[in-house]
Structures are given as structure tokens and as C-alpha cells.
Amino acid sequence: MLPDVRVILFTGKGGVGKTSVAAATSVLSSQMGHGTLIMSTDAAHSLSDAFDMNIRPEPTEINKKLWGVEIDINEQVGRHWGAIHDFLTQFLKHRGFDSIIADELAIMPGMEEIFSLLAVRHYAEDERFNTIIIDCAPTADTARLLAIPDIAQWYMEKVFHIERKIVKTIRPFAKRIIDTPLPTERVFDSVEILYQSILGVRDLLVDRTRTTIRMVVNPEKMVIKEAQRAYTFLSLFDFGIDAVVVNRLLPEKIKDPFYDKWKEIQAEHMAFIHESFMPLPILTVHFWDEEIIGYDLLSKMAKEIYNKKDPTKILHKEKPINIYPSDGHYVMEMPLPFARREDMETWINEDELVIKFKNFKRNIILPRSLAKRELYKAELKDRTLKLFFEGETNA
Ligand SMILES: Nc1ncnc2c1ncn2[C@@H]1O[C@H](COP(=O)(O)OP(=O)(O)OP(=O)(O)O)[C@@H](O)[C@H]1O
Ligand SMILES: [Mg+2]
Structure with missing residues (x-):
């Protein structure tokens, strides 16, 4: 049974304002009475910066009904990947890689983010939180990463069990014939356990009644292109996307001729955003004259984005593609x-x-x-x- 929790992920290109928008959303969510946890899956955590306070690797109280957590990636990797990592390091060393390089290679790119996603399932069971807001890492590949559980499932069903059986059968003789290290039962067990945890998060993340993804963009060409790609990819894997947040729109009241041209460009990009993401709701927030740091400014930002509506509502239900x-x-x-x-x-x-x-x-x-x-x-x-x-x- 899945826990009764609402999960909202914020994704988008580097620097568009994901952390600010996610943090603002968490503030408004808690103000609306939902016990809210904000966490980042980005190894370079910036929630502490956004809230201007120390957010620890365990849920840290930020305000009434609001907690934040910056996951300790090393601890997560050790817990879920320890035995597998040891085996891979041993294997790579055997293949002639220097031990430091082997150790580095045994962690695959993007894996840290996957491990932080595993923590979502853990916090979803915590009674304090009925809303979990996730600030994703600044990469076009977050979308791909979210699809990893599907790929893992394919591997486990088609390859893993057979491989495990073969290794079990040949292990007694293999030592005499080949000198490549073979994975031990403990390694296989770890893969199995890791796989079960991945499936647990997957069930939660693809459940469109609980989890939705919001894409943060700026009115800039490259940023929108990347979001379009993520949109198609996420739709392919059946994730629910329920809004686009356009951040850093120039305010109408600016009357400087230098900005007139920019305003025109932004208006064109805004039209393109509508063409690309319709019928998703497009939420907007203007370019502020200061950085949006601390609880009060984030709260103000959220009111601009959501216009006093409950940010935890599923803003769009229909499957787009x-x-x-x-x-x-x-x-x-x-x-x-x-x-x-x-x-x-x-x-x-x-x-x-x-x-x-x-x-x-x-x-x-x-x-x-x-x-x-x-x-x-x-x-x-x-x-x-x-x-x-x-x-x-x-x-
Ligand atoms: N609408 C805005 N007006 C003014 N400043 C903003 C606005 N949105 C974000 N900022 C500021 O821009 C900076 C970058 O924003 P933020 O950290 O939220 O981006 P990000 O997408 O999370 O970046 P990264 O990809 O590095 O994680 C921050 O200092 C933030 O306060
Ligand atoms: Mg960020």
C-alpha cells in the first residue's frame, strides 16, 4: 500500500530558479496547513542558501509545519550500494584500473540523485509529512533518471535472475578456470534489495494521483527547448506533469528602452511556451529586484506563482501525450x-x-x-x- 502523500518534483535547466520555486511552494504548502517536507536530490544542496539557515541531513524544522532535508549522499550510497560498489571496485582493479580510479568509476553518473530519490519513500512513511516537495538536480537528465526504475525492472526480469543462477552454478569451478572476481551472494542480495527500494519509489513517482512534476523555465530559447524534451520524455514514461512555471519575466512597469527589446523577446518566448506546453497551466513569476532568499521572500514569491491557490492541488490531470x-x-x-x-x-x-x-x-x-x-x-x-x-x- 502506498502512503497517503503528495509529491511534487521541480525540474528544469541549471539556474532557472528550481530551488527558489520549490522552496516557495513548500512555504505556501505549509501555510495552507499541510505538513510539508522539502528535500533536494542535488548533491550540491542549496536549500540552506534559499532559506538562509542550516538545513541538516535529517528533517530540520524551518517553520510551523515545514521541514527541510539535505540528504547525505555518501550515507545513502554506502547503505544501498556498499556491497555492489566493493565488487565493482574489485572487478575494475582486476581489469587493471588504478584503485582510486576504480573506486570513482564504481559510482555511475546520476546515481547520487537516484539514491536521494530512494529517501523519498522513506520520508513518505513519516506521519509529519503529507506533502513532499523535491528540488531536482540541474540537469536535462533528471527525466532520464526518473526512468531508471523502468530500465532496472527490465534488467531484473530479463537478466538478473538468470545471471545469478549461472554464477551460482559455476562459482565452485570458476576459480580454477578464470581469475576474474565473480559477484558473491551478498552482492546479488544487495542488488535485489536495491531493486526492491527502487520499485518502491517508482510506484510512488508514477502514481499520477499522488506525484506530479512541475517544469521551471525562463523565457529563453535554450531553456524552453530543454523543457520540451523533458516533457516528451516524461510523458513517454507516464509521469504526471501538471504545470509549467515561467520564472524571471520582466515586469511591465519597467520603461527603459534597453528592456523594451527584451520584453518583446520574452513575449515571443511566452507564446512559444504556450504552444509547447498547452494544455498545462502556465504559472508566472516576474524578475525581482533582489535575490529571493529567506522564508518571507519565498512566501511572497509563492503568492505570486499560485495566486493564493493551494499549491498541492493537482493542477492538471489529463495525460498530455x-x-x-x-x-x-x-x-x-x-x-x-x-x-x-x-x-x-x-x-x-x-x-x-x-x-x-x-x-x-x-x-x-x-x-x-x-x-x-x-x-x-x-x-x-x-x-x-x-x-x-x-x-x-x-x-
Ligand atoms: N524571479 C527571480 N527574481 C530574482 N532573482 C531570482 C528569481 N528566481 C531566482 N532568483 C535568484 O537566482 C538565483 C538562482 O536561483 P535558484 O538557485 O533557485 O536556481 P536553480 O535552478 O535552483 O539553480 P541550480 O540549477 O544551480 O540548482 C538565486 O540567487 C535566486 O535567489
Ligand atoms: Mg537549485
């Missing part, structure tokens, strides 16, 4: 409630799918495998757009 194989080709499906087929044009431009209607446009980055295929049919029925891509599916 659905991709599935059907009769030897791929179908991409999305809700389009206010459109008519005869007004619609669709085309693919490199990896981008453009859907144009009389009065609006949608831009979606296609998953790699679809971008290479030809779009041969588009159908609009029951308020749903269905796009058919040619080619074999290997499903």
Missing part, C-alpha cells in the same frame, strides 16, 4: 478539445512536430524513434488527435 504501437506502426495521441480537423496542418521539422490550427500552434519534440519515421495520417476524433507514424514496431 500518449504513444503506443498499433498494427505495426506507432500512434501518438493527445487531447485537443477545441480544434477542427479541416483547420489543421501538421508537419515535422527535424525532431519537432508542429501542429497548426487557424488560431494556434503546438510544438512537440518527438521521441528519437518517432522523429525518424514518416507521419502518414492525422485523425481528429472524440476531441483527441491521433497521429500515425509509419514503419515497423518491434513490440
Whole structure:
């Protein structure tokens, strides 16, 4: 049984304001009466900076009903990866790697973030918290990382158990024939336990009634592109995305000619954000004349973003994009409630799918495998757009 908890993850390119927006959200959530925990999965923690206080590796009280935690990554890695790490180090050393290098290599990139996600499940069981806000690491790969449980599941089901059996059978003879170290039962047990914990978080993270992801962007081209990519990828893996937060919009009241041009550029990017993420709600926050540090400023920021609404509400429930194989080709499906087929044009431009209607446009980055295929049919029925891509599916 999954604990009754609400989880909100904030993701986006480096420096866009993820930590500030996540922290602001946690403040408002606690003010609305929800016991709230904010944690970062980023090894370079910055919650302490955002709140301007010392947030420890165990839940630290920030204010009434609000706690923060900066996970001790080394402790997490030791706990979940200890035996596996020892084996990999031994194995790599055997392959001729220097022991320091072997030790480094035995931790894979992104793994620290995965281990902090494991802590989410642990805190979800804590009765003090009914909302957990997660400030993700500044990388385009957070999305990929979130998909790791699916990949782990594939590996465990298809490879692991067989491998374990083989090793068990050959271990008594292997020593005499090969001198490569073989994983011990303890290593296999650790993998099994780690896998179970990963599955535990996965169940929580893909449960759209509990967990949603909010994307933080700035009105800048590269930032939006990266968010579009994450959006498609996360949709593919069925994660619930329920809002986009546009941070650092120039305030209307600035009248300087230097900023007029910038305001124009931002307005264009804002239109593109609507085209790219519709029908998700787009929340906005302006560029402040100071850094947003400390409880009071974060609280003010949250009021601007959420307009006094409860930030823990699921802001959008519908699945934005659905991709599935059907009769030897791929179908991409999305809700389009206010459109008519005869007004619609669709085309693919490199990896981008453009859907144009009389009065609006949608831009979606296609998953790699679809971008290479030809779009041969588009159908609009029951308020749903269905796009058919040619080619074999290997499903
Ligand atoms: N709307 C804003 N107006 C003014 N300053 C802002 C705004 N949003 C964020 N900042 C400031 O910008 C800096 C970076 O913000 P923040 O740390 O939230 O970004 P981040 O996306 O978490 O960065 P990283 O990718 O490094 O984790 C902080 O000093 C923060 O106070
Ligand atoms: Mg940050």
C-alpha cells in the first residue's frame, strides 16, 4: 500500500530558479496547513542558501509545519550500494584500473540523485509529512533518471535472475578456470534489495494521483527547448506533469528602452511556451529586484506563482501525450478539445512536430524513434488527435 502523500518534483535547466520555486511552494504548502517536507536530490544542496539557515541531513524544522532535508549522499550510497560498489571496485582493479580510479568509476553518473530519490519513500512513511516537495538536480537528465526504475525492472526480469543462477552454478569451478572476481551472494542480495527500494519509489513517482512534476523555465530559447524534451520524455514514461512555471519575466512597469527589446523577446518566448506546453497551466513569476532568499521572500514569491491557490492541488490531470504501437506502426495521441480537423496542418521539422490550427500552434519534440519515421495520417476524433507514424514496431 502506498502512503497517503503528495509529491511534487521541480525540474528544469541549471539556474532557472528550481530551488527558489520549490522552496516557495513548500512555504505556501505549509501555510495552507499541510505538513510539508522539502528535500533536494542535488548533491550540491542549496536549500540552506534559499532559506538562509542550516538545513541538516535529517528533517530540520524551518517553520510551523515545514521541514527541510539535505540528504547525505555518501550515507545513502554506502547503505544501498556498499556491497555492489566493493565488487565493482574489485572487478575494475582486476581489469587493471588504478584503485582510486576504480573506486570513482564504481559510482555511475546520476546515481547520487537516484539514491536521494530512494529517501523519498522513506520520508513518505513519516506521519509529519503529507506533502513532499523535491528540488531536482540541474540537469536535462533528471527525466532520464526518473526512468531508471523502468530500465532496472527490465534488467531484473530479463537478466538478473538468470545471471545469478549461472554464477551460482559455476562459482565452485570458476576459480580454477578464470581469475576474474565473480559477484558473491551478498552482492546479488544487495542488488535485489536495491531493486526492491527502487520499485518502491517508482510506484510512488508514477502514481499520477499522488506525484506530479512541475517544469521551471525562463523565457529563453535554450531553456524552453530543454523543457520540451523533458516533457516528451516524461510523458513517454507516464509521469504526471501538471504545470509549467515561467520564472524571471520582466515586469511591465519597467520603461527603459534597453528592456523594451527584451520584453518583446520574452513575449515571443511566452507564446512559444504556450504552444509547447498547452494544455498545462502556465504559472508566472516576474524578475525581482533582489535575490529571493529567506522564508518571507519565498512566501511572497509563492503568492505570486499560485495566486493564493493551494499549491498541492493537482493542477492538471489529463495525460498530455500518449504513444503506443498499433498494427505495426506507432500512434501518438493527445487531447485537443477545441480544434477542427479541416483547420489543421501538421508537419515535422527535424525532431519537432508542429501542429497548426487557424488560431494556434503546438510544438512537440518527438521521441528519437518517432522523429525518424514518416507521419502518414492525422485523425481528429472524440476531441483527441491521433497521429500515425509509419514503419515497423518491434513490440
Ligand atoms: N524571479 C527571480 N527574481 C530574482 N532573482 C531570482 C528569481 N528566481 C531566482 N532568483 C535568484 O537566482 C538565483 C538562482 O536561483 P535558484 O538557485 O533557485 O536556481 P536553480 O535552478 O535552483 O539553480 P541550480 O540549477 O544551480 O540548482 C538565486 O540567487 C535566486 O535567489
Ligand atoms: Mg537549485
